[in-house]
Amino acid sequence: xxxxxxxxxxxxxxxxxxxxxxxxxxxxxxxxxxxxxxxxxxxxxxxxxxxxxxxxxxxxxxxxxxxxxxxxxxxxxxxxxxxxxxxxxxxxxxxxxxxxxxxxxxxxxxxxxxxxxxxxxxxxxxxxxxxxxxxxxxxxxxxxxxxxxxxxxxxxxxxxxxxxxxxxxxxxxxxxxxxxxxxxxxxxxxxxxxxxxxxxxxxxxxxxxxxxxxxxxxxxxxxxxxxxxxxxxxxxxxxxxxxxxxxxxxxxxxxxxxxxxxxxxxxxxxxxxxxxxxxxxxxxxxxxxxxxxxxxxxxxxxxxxxxxxxxxxxxxxxxxxxxxxxxxxxxxxxxxxxxxxxxxxxxxxxxxxxxxxxxxxxxxxxxxxxxxxxxxxxxxxxxxxxxxxxxxxxxxxxxxxxxxxxxxxxxxxxxxxxxxxxxxxxxxxxxxxxxxxxxxxxxxxxxxxxxxxxxxxxxxxxxxxxxxxxxxxxxxxxxxxxxxxxxxxxxxxxxxxxxxxxxxxxxxxxxxxxxxxxxxxxxxxxxxxxxxxxxxxxxxxxxxxxxxxxxxxxxxxxxxxxxxxxxxxxxxxxxxxxxxxxxxxxxxxxxxxxxxxxxxxxxxxxxxxxxxxxxxxxxxxxxxxxxxxxxxxxxxxxxxxxxxxxxxxxxxxxxxxxxx
Numbered sequence: 220x221x222x223x224x225x226x227x228x229x230x231x232x233x234x235x236x237x238x239x240x241x242x243x244x245x246x247x248x249x250x251x252x253x254x255x256x257x258x259x260x261x262x263x264x265x266x267x268x269x270x271x272x273x274x275x276x277x278x279x280x281x282x283x284x285x286x287x288x289x290x291x292x293x294x295x296x297x298x299x300x301x302x303x304x305x306x307x308x309x310x311x312x313x314x315x316x317x318x319x320x321x322x323x324x325x326x327x328x329x330x331x332x333x334x335x336x337x338x339x340x341x342x343x344x345x346x347x348x349x350x351x352x353x354x355x356x357x358x359x360x361x362x363x364x365x366x367x368x369x370x371x372x373x374x375x376x377x378x379x380x381x382x383x384x385x386x387x388x389x390x391x392x393x394x395x396x397x398x399x400x401x402x403x404x405x406x407x408x409x410x411x412x413x414x415x416x417x418x419x420x421x422x423x424x425x426x427x428x429x430x431x432x433x434x435x436x437x438x439x440x441x442x443x444x445x446x447x448x449x450x451x452x453x454x455x456x457x458x459x460x461x462x463x464x465x466x467x468x469x470x471x472x473x474x475x476x477x478x479x480x481x482x483x484x485x486x487x488x489x490x491x492x493x494x495x496x497x498x499x500x501x502x503x504x505x506x507x508x509x510x511x512x513x514x515x516x517x518x519x520x521x522x523x524x525x526x527x528x529x530x531x532x533x534x535x536x537x538x539x540x541x542x543x544x545x546x547x548x549x550x551x552x553x554x555x556x557x558x559x560x561x562x563x564x565x566x567x568x569x570x571x572x573x574x575x576x577x578x579x580x581x582x583x584x585x586x587x588x589x590x591x592x593x594x595x596x597x598x599x600x601x602x603x604x605x606x607x608x609x610x611x612x613x614x615x616x617x618x619x620x621x622x623x624x625x626x627x628x629x630x631x632x633x634x635x636x637x638x639x640x641x642x643x644x645x646x647x648x649x650x651x652x653x654x655x656x657x658x659x660x661x662x663x664x665x666x667x668x669x670x671x672x673x674x675x676x677x678x679x680x681x682x683x684x685x686x687x688x689x690x691x692x693x694x695x696x697x698x699x700x701x702x703x704x705x706x707x708x709x710x711x712x713x714x715x716x717x718x719x720x721x722x723x724x725x726x727x728x729x730x731x732x733x734x735x736x737x738x739x740x741x742x743x744x745x746x747x748x749x750x751x752x753x754x755x756x757x758x759x760x761x762x763x764x765x766x767x768x769x770x771x772x773x774x775x776x777x778x779x780x781x782x783x784x785x786x787x788x789x790x791x792x793x794x795x796x797x798x799x800x801x802x803x804x805x806x807x808x809x810x811x812x813x814x815x816x817x818x819x820x821x822x823x824x825x826x827x828x829x830x831x832x833x834x835x836x837x838x839x840x841x842x843x844x845x846x847x848x849x850x851x852x853x854x855x856x857x858x859x860x861x862x863x864x865x866x867x868x869x870x871x872x873x874x875x876x877x878x879x
Contacts, residue, residue, distance in 0.1 A: 252418035252465075257670070258521065258598065266589075266783075267599035271672035271776050273711045273748025275741040277722070279595060280783065283791035284588040286350050294351030297332070301355055304331055305362035312631060314363045315646055318489040325403075325445075325878050328370070333359070335399030337374050338383075342395035349525060349587040356529050357536030364650040365490025367533045369403070372441040375526035376658065377404030378450045378469055381518050385467075385510045394448060394469060402447035403878065405472075407437040407496060408519060411864040415663045417452070417465060417516055421864065422498065424453035424468060426461050431468065431508070433476075433501040436864040444482050444492035445878050446472045451498075452515045464513025468503050472877065476501040478869040487649030499868050525590045527601045527658055531583050531608025537651055538576035538612060541619040544642055545569050549622060559622070568618040574809035575611050577802070578781045581788035582607060599671050600780070606664040607777040609654035616651040620644050662770070669769040672776065673762075676755055679703040684760040704752075711749050716741030725790055730800060731807035733786045739814060740779045747775050750824055767829040775820045778813045785809050 338344025360367025422435025457463030549560035620627035631641035682696035789806035793799030
């Protein structure tokens, strides 16, 4: 058992200071906290931002950016070693059965340098580019999604990335060599009663001399069970000499007062080392604070700008596997005298998987290379990649289960026991489901991207719809908005998408016509911008409540971005002589599928049941429809909806098990 720290080594701290209460904040206050954490400026161009403004800046992504020869050599060399390791040392079925990655596998990954893929070689890391880091995650995740999650949580959102961007030289020297070779890290933000609304964060870090004292409980700490180092978000109270606010700290996981109280288990990712972590009077040196007080959320969001790319990268790996299994199975399985792939109903699913895998890989590779070059602001691109990858990855896995039929629902162990190939399709479906929730749920991603997409509008017209702004500010904003829209709106009337010869290089002889799809994207971007402007004019301050509308706006932008990336990738492969004809075919079918989805989304912007849905929801919450729930038995257990997270000493065994 982890004994309570009754007598701290250093001077005692008043326990009254260590009683976090979940702050009571209004909706407006919560939005203000989130807004303050945003990157306010756009210092570099952004293809996706321009797309939402109705400007199709193909020049920002075409020709397709490419990694250097040295980066490619080092990346391919590591991928070869990682592939050999995964093929010879990783047993995904064993990890699924035992719900744990064997220690020897994790130690093998350490020896391979996999913990330091993104860490600079001067600290002992491999220094891979974002492109090759993502390829490595896709490869490792295909061997075992739990391994992909472990490596991603360690490097994409764990200690290395925020230290790389915001850490002091002393912190980098102290921690990065450990993180590159031996120490696993975890990111701790979520709490039992705090999810996507960080304004209510309850964990506190009270200043005390040259230290801070942490108290609180963190939930869903991926890697937390086995971590050696933690990046913890905690609220510093405002006091004399302390600005206060949500702040980031590097914390030694073995510190006195830290207890892993539970190892959580889930629908999928059974090997995930995810837990509940309690902090009770945990003393953290002030030198371990990352950035200034109050900068924690900004650090977290900035870290995620590129960190989010790891998740869609693993979705690409999943899509490739789904395509391989669908191809092999539907060629071998016959129904009514021919392979099931030859039946149109099944063939359509295979075509969807193939086209979507191609497009998703195009999105991830393009966004990753732009991140490596650092000449574009990719915060929207990375968010779109996460959103689109998680949604389409889930659909591909679901279609594979349907193609496999009853065998898709059967476990790999059961298939093997009766003499058939152990294909873990149902596991893939379970494992993929979390991606729509991890690192920002689909609903939160819609709102986050929508906020960035309308940034230019709010910059010039935000004061007009802000109820707290005085009349003088509103008048000034009105004048600025009039000038902005007088220049902007006329440009939305027509463009290259109306000219039949535009983007002609995307229609080489003997290949499908991708130019027509790019013209569609250009027209679609202008229509998207007009729709956004009309909605802001119509709803003004109520725009933020129209989450259904905003979600569809973002989904249209995601499809247009994916279409652009797919066409650019196809042209790049054609020029490189790498399956160019086939790439053009895949890009063409993807764009045709995407255009159908876009047209439906445009229709649903104005023809939907959003208002009626709201009325029904109010009725459900008020109990109007409880009669509809009759005739069942609820198998749920007893207990509160949200676990008690009252601070104090632990009463449970410490399940922390560092791997050395």
